[in-house]
Amino acid sequence: MSAGARPRVSVVVFPGSNCDHDAVHAVEATIGADARPVWHAGTELGRPDLVILPGGFSYGDYLRCGALARFSPIMDAVRAFAAKGGPVLGICNGFQVLCEAGLLPGALLLNSGQRFRCEDVFVRVETIRTPFTAELTKGDVLRLPIAHGDGNWRIEAEAWDDVTTHDQVVFRYCDAAGGRGTGANPNGSLDDVAGVCNRERNVVGLMPHPERASETMLGNTDGARLFRSFANGLLLGRTG
Amino acid sequence: MKVQVTVVPKSGVLDPQGKAIAGALTRLGFPGVGDVRAGKVFRVEIEAKTAAEASALAGQMAEKLLCNPVIEEYEAEVVE
Numbered sequence: 001m002s003a004g005a006r007p008r009v010s011v012v013v014f015p016g017s018n019c020d021h022d023a024v025h026a027v028e029a030t031i032g033a034d035a036r037p038v039w040h041a042g043t044e045l046g047r048p049d050l051v052i053l054p055g056g057f058s059y060g061d062y063l064r065c066g067a068l069a070r071f072s073p074i075m076d077a078v079r080a081f082a083a084k085g086g087p088v089l090g091i092c093n094g095f096q097v098l099c100e101a102g103l104l105p106g107a108l109l110l111n112s113g114q115r116f117r118c119e120d121v122f123v124r125v126e127t128i129r130t131p132f133t134a135e136l137t138k139g140d141v142l143r144l145p146i147a148h149g150d151g152n153w154r155i156e157a158e159a160w161d162d163v164t165t166h167d168q169v170v171f172r173y174c175d176a177a178g179g180r181g182t183g184a185n186p187n188g189s190l191d192d193v194a195g196v197c198n199r200e201r202n203v204v205g206l207m208p209h210p211e212r213a214s215e216t217m218l219g220n221t222d223g224a225r226l227f228r229s230f231a232n233g234l235l236l237g238r239t240g
Numbered sequence: 241m242k243v244q245v246t247v248v249p250k251s252g253v254l255d256p257q258g259k260a261i262a263g264a265l266t267r268l269g270f271p272g273v274g275d276v277r278a279g280k281v282f283r284v285e286i287e288a289k290t291a292a293e294a295s296a297l298a299g300q301m302a303e304k305l306l307c308n309p310v311i312e313e314y315e316a317e318v319v320e
Contacts, residue, residue, distance in 0.1 A: 064308055100308065107310040109249070114256045154253060154311055188254065 007231050009035040010048035014069045019055035026211035030224040031231035040072035049234055050087050053094025065150045066096030087131045088203045095205030104205045105163050106155035112188025116149040121186055123171040123194045124178050130197050130204050135229040141178045142222040144208035151187035151207040171195035171206050241288050242320035243298035247307045248279030282306055291318045
């Protein structure tokens with residue numbers, strides 16, 4: 001992208017996505033993006049700088065959350081975009097889809113308390129080596145809303161070693177002061193994981209909704225920091 | 241032919257539903273209820289010449305779609 005140009009953002013819309021408009025609006029409002037929804041049945045992403053897989057209930061969460069969206073035609077294009085290093089952000093259901101597609105490690109189970117949780121939580125930034133956290137500081141605490149029934153991130157022991165060895169945990173649930181082990185984890189996820197990235201660091205998924213906390217009018221702008229981090233990185237030609 | 245694929249959370253993986261069901265069974269007075277795994281059953285009609293072929297196809301269905309090996313395990317069998 002040349003300096004001054006608007007970042008191009010494609011938001012994939014699956015049948016059952018319901019945060020697609022929010023995501024389009026959030027990147028328009030926070031980083032002046034040229035954002036467009038892209039229907040899942042297509043095969044072209046439209047040369048974006050960023051692809052967002054939004055929240056919702058793709059395919060009615062049938063079989064497993066995100067399991068059927070993985071087979072949507074557009075996912076081949078998402079895979080190819082990610083393989084070339086293109087930044088991909090999966091939010092909530094989008095995170096579940098990326099895990100099912102094998103683009104992110106782990107899987108998301110039913111919340112340990114068996115309840116759908118809809119509330120604000122705190123997450124701590126665990127790595128700044130992603131396009132969305134590059135301008136944050138490790139240890140920064142963000143307040144972000146969650147709304148999910150299946151956010152209990154799990155992974156096999158060996159793969160977990162890989163994830164920690166390669167610094168792939170991006171966010172962890174915490175209390176307002178950034179502390180852990182205080183019941184701050186809303187879903188029982190392994191080691192309080194709220195978001196992870198792939199080994200190459202260009203694909204990030206998280207359960208909380210930054211797009212719902214990106215404008216002053218909404219009372220919280222913590223989520224906008226992720227989008228700004230990406231957009232400034234794009235301007236500077238920063239990768240990861 | 242008809243094959244049946246049963247998918248349950250792997251042992252060692254927390255199963256909140258199974259845990260709640262175990263608690264309910266215990267409260268109902270069933271003695272000695274241990275671990276409960278709540279899963280899914282898929283019965284798939286399939287054209288196959290032999291039971292072995294049907295069974296192999298059921299296994300492939302489980303591997304590719306019905307079961308997520310990160311959190312689940314499966315059994316496939318020919319039922320008809």
